[in-house]
Amino acid sequence: MSKYFLPILKETPAEAQIVSHRLMLRAGMIRQASSGIYSWLPLGYRVLRKIEEIVHEEQIRAGHNPMLMPTLQPADLWRESGRYEDYGEEMLRISDRHGRDMLYGPTNEELITDIFRATVRSYRELPLTLYHVQWKFRDEIRPRFGVMRGREFLMKDGYNFDVDRESAIHSYNRHMVSYIRTYERMGLKAIPMRADTGPIGGDHSHEFLVLAETGESAVYFDNRILDLKLGDRVVDHDDRDVCAAIMNEWTGPYARTEETHDPAAFGKIPEVRQTMSRAIEVGQIFYFGTKYSEPMGATVVNAEGRPVPVHMGSHGIGVSRLAGAIIEASHDDRGIVWPESVTPFHVGIVNLKQGDGGTDSASARIYELAKGAGLDPLYDDREERAGAKFATMDLIGLPWRITVGPKGIRSGIVELTSRRTGETLELEPEMAIEKLRLAYAGR
RNA sequence: CGGGGCGUGGCGCAGUCUGGCAGCGCGACGGUUUUGGGAACCGUAGGUCGCAAGUUCGAAUCUUGCCGUCCCGACCA
Numbered sequence: 001m002s003k004y005f006l007p008i009l010k011e012t013p014a015e016a017q018i019v020s021h022r023l024m025l026r027a028g029m030i031r032q033a034s035s036g037i038y039s040w041l042p043l044g045y046r047v048l049r050k051i052e053e054i055v056h057e058e059q060i061r062a063g064h065n066p067m068l069m070p071t072l073q074p075a076d077l078w079r080e081s082g083r084y085e086d087y088g089e090e091m092l093r094i095s096d097r098h099g100r101d102m103l104y105g106p107t108n109e110e111l112i113t114d115i116f117r118a119t120v121r122s123y124r125e126l127p128l129t130l131y132h133v134q135w136k137f138r139d140e141i142r143p144r145f146g147v148m149r150g151r152e153f154l155m156k157d158g159y160n161f162d163v164d165r166e167s168a169i170h171s172y173n174r175h176m177v178s179y180i181r182t183y184e185r186m187g188l189k190a191i192p193m194r195a196d197t198g199p200i201g202g203d204h205s206h207e208f209l210v211l212a213e214t215g216e217s218a219v220y221f222d223n224r225i226l227d228l229k230l231g232d233r234v235v236d237h238d239d240r241d242v243c244a245a246i247m248n249e250w251t252g253p254y255a256r257t258e259e260t261h262d263p264a265a266f267g268k269i270p271e272v273r274q275t276m277s278r279a280i281e282v283g284q285i286f287y288f289g290t291k292y293s294e295p296m297g298a299t300v301v302n303a304e305g306r307p308v309p310v311h312m313g314s315h316g317i318g319v320s321r322l323a324g325a326i327i328e329a330s331h332d333d334r335g336i337v338w339p340e341s342v343t344p345f346h347v348g349i350v351n352l353k354q355g356d357g358g359t360d361s362a363s364a365r366i367y368e369l370a371k372g373a374g375l376d377p378l379y380d381d382r383e384e385r386a387g388a389k390f391a392t393m394d395l396i397g398l399p400w401r402i403t404v405g406p407k408g409i410r411s412g413i414v415e416l417t418s419r420r421t422g423e424t425l426e427l428e429p430e431m432a433i434e435k436l437r438l439a440y441a442g443r
Numbered sequence: 444c445g446g447g448g449c450g451u452g453g454c455g456c457a458g459u460c461u462g463g464c465a466g467c468g469c470g471a472c473g474g475u476u477u478u479g480g481g482a483a484c485c486g487u488a489g490g491u492c493g494c495a496a497g498u499u500c501g502a503a504u505c506u507u508g509c510c511g512u513c514c515c516g517a518c519c520a
Contacts, residue, residue, distance in 0.1 A: 010469065010481070011455050015513055035512065090519080107520070141444080141518050149519085157520095195520090207520090216519085284520060316520065352479055387480035394480090405479060415479095 001380045005042050008392055018214045020327035021146030023336050027396045029323075036143025036151030043396060044323065046344035048154065051322050052133050054185050054341060055156045062178035062237045064129040064158055069111050071135055075101035077110040080296055092137050104137040109292050109314055112159045116310070117298035123163040126300060126310070127171060131158030133319060147324045148280065149216070154320040161310045163302060165289065168311035172204060172287045173243035175315045179208055179283055180230050180250060186322065187339030188329060190282055191225055193255045204287035204313075207257060209279035212328040216280065220266050221255035223275045228253075280325045287313040336397030337419055341443045345378035346370070347436055348393040352386045352405040363404045366414065366429045373437045394419070400439070402432055 007028040015032075016022040024030045029044030040048055056066060072094070078084035084091075084103075092104040105111070112130060120128065133156045143151050160171035176192060183190035188210050195207040209219055228250055236242055254269055256262065257279075266274060293299065293309040302308045318325075330337045338344070347370055351363040363379060370377035378398065380389045393401050403415040408426065416432040417424045427435070 007453085009454060013454070014449085014456090017514075032512090136520095138520080142514090142516095144513085155520090205520095281520085286520085314520090318520095350479095354478080356478090383478090385478055385480085385482060387478095387482080389480085391481045403479080407479085 001378060001382055004378070006392075006396070007041065008395065016146065018145050018148070018328070019331055020148065020214075020324040023327055023331060023395070023397075024146055024324065027336060030147060036140060036149070038147055038150060038152075043344050047323050047338075047342055048320060050342040050344070051186065051326075052154070052156075052319050055133060055182055055317055055319060058178045058182040058185070059131055059156070059158065061181075062129075062174055064131050064178075066132065067130055068132045069105070069108050069115075069134060071105055071137070072102050073105045073108075073111055075103055077114055077296075078103065081110050081113075081292055082295060083110070090138050090140065092139050105134075106136055106138045107314070107316075108132070108134075108157055109159065109312075110296070113292045113296045113298050113312070116159075116161055117293075117296060120161070120300060120310075123300045123302045123308075127160065127162045127167055129158055129160040129171060131156060131315075145214070145216075145324065147320045148328075150320065153318060156317040156319055158315045160313045160315075161298075162312075163300060163308070163310065165311055168287055168289070168313055169204070170240045170243060172285060172313050173240070173247040174237050175285045175313070176206065176247045176250065177230075177235055177237065177243050179285065179315070179317065180246070181235075182317065183208060183210070183282065184230055185341050186326060187341060188282070188322075188326065189226060191219070191221060191255050191279070192250050193219060193221070193257050194251070194260050195257060195284060196259045206251070206285055207281050208283040209257065210282050210325050210329055211277050211279050212325065213278055214280075214328055215278035217278065218258040219256070219277050219279045220258075220261050221275050221277075222253035222269045223273050225250070225253040225255055280321070280328060281318075282322055282325050283315070283317040285313065285315040287311075331397070334391070335395035338397045338399055340399050340440055343399050344376075344396070345398050346375040346440055347377050347400040347402055348396075348398040349377055349379040350386070350389045350393060350401060350403045351379070351381055352389075352403060354381060354383045356406050358409050359404045359406055362409045362414070362429065366402055366404065366433070369429060369433045370436070373433050375433070375436055375440065400436055402429075 009026045012022050013025050016025055024044060027043060028041055030038045030040055033039055075084055091106055094102045094104060096102055133154065135152055136155050137152050140149065140151050143149055160168065162168035162171055190208040190210050192206040192208055195205045209217060254266055289311050290309040293312055299307040299309050326342060327336050330339060349363055349366055351359050353359045367377050367379045397419060399419050401417045403417065408414055412428055413426050414429050414432055415424050416427055416435060
């Protein structure tokens with residue numbers, strides 16, 4: 001820690017209104033550059049990358065192709081789809097030195113469709129799903145809540161291309177499955193809810209919402225949906241029936257946002273299961289048919305040899321927003337409580353008596369043992385009192401802490417403490433590392 | 444865009460009404476004593492008081508304009 005950049009704040013910055021924003025600032029994860037635009041400091045950047053990595057793994061598992069498109073796009077493509085005017089003030093428009101109209105991409109349907117139409121000719125090259133994780137800019141009227149509603153934000157956005165509606169619906173269902181697993185892995189209970197389609201358009205859409213007091217959306221649902229779990233279920237993402245069954249399982253119980261809420265249908269649920277809450281939107285999937293492929297001429301030749309516009313869908317996960325959403329869902333009065341899967345470090349090592357030969361060498365050895373076991377440790381080797389070190393560890397929310405004290409180390413014992421439960425075990429260092437290795441296995 | 448705040452050292456704030464040496468707490472740095480839940484003492488550094496113009500002998504303070512930022516509303520894949 002003496003070599004790390006971790007600017008902890010004892011006092012809460014005045015501008016932060018919600019708990020995730022306060023904790024991210026206090027834990028030195030982010031720093032505001034301007035309204036709705038943030039720098040990700042080393043600790044925050046670690047979390048952001050872990051979230052992004054889980055997103056990638058689950059996309060690739062579902063058979064989707066990672067790529068990277070630019071943030072700056074030519075305006076002409078957007079004129080072609082008709083959205084250059086439609087998108088309005090929320091789109092940041094820029095011109096280059098030659099006076100060409102450019103824009104900072106708020107989404108990528110136009111660009112991906114342009115790539116597709118230039119390269120794909122036959123239905124035999126379908127189905128195809130391309131995605132990337134890239135920074136977006138939407139010039140919100142009023143950014144707020146830190147990274148939860150920023151203007152610049154990191155988003156995974158994907159686009160599927162299918163020969164007909166039936167295939168595209170399978171792509172939709174497959175995305176539902178991959179998204180459910182993605183959120184589960186982050187320790188979140190994200191509920192798919194029927195959604196409005198907004199300016200992206202289309203007639204088939206679900207949003208994924210994480211329950212949180214501070215959420216911007218009011219939601220209504222049958223609490224049976226909270227019991228659903230994908231867990232370790234092995235899923236063949238190419239199997240239409242399997243994906244459709246999971247889709248039906250998760251969209252069976254009533255779950256709607258304010259915008260699509262149907263009080264009559266909600267009223268038919270047994271009263272004890274009727275639940276109202278606030279929630280944070282962390283993703284959305286759409287099927288929009290030929291909305292972009294028709295005006296932009298993205299066609300393939302079908303099995304009968306005739307050109308047909310491809311059926312498309314798009315899907316988004318708010319990667320940077322998730323960092324905030326996870327904190328909203330997992331914190332206590334002392335600080336953040338990271339799920340094992342996204343924690344910036346696996347274990348914090350607290351040397352209670354810095355400068356004591358016994359604790360110094362034991363702490364250094366445990367640090368090396370942890371690294372040898374494939375773990376990321378953070379060693380608090382600062383000349384601070386124990387209380388300050390504990391408070392820092394609690395604030396930054398690492399799931400585990402190893403405490404190295406002079407009394408214990410004389411008999412070769414350290415303490416392994418869970419951030420979530422506070423439970424403490426007294427163990428030899430090797431045993432503590434072994435327990436951690438098992439706790440993180442598969443994450 | 445409408446309404447309401449705020450802008451003074453890294454952070455949190457007082458000082459502005461009523462013009463007169465730019466302050467407090469935390470943090471940082473150095474030293475000493477400490478070390479099992481945010482230590483104590485001594486010392487040090489750090490400020491174009493958001494920017495510009497104006498009024499005045501004199502402006503953080505008054506006037507005007509601008510900028511930034513936060514909150515409520517409208518907006519929001």
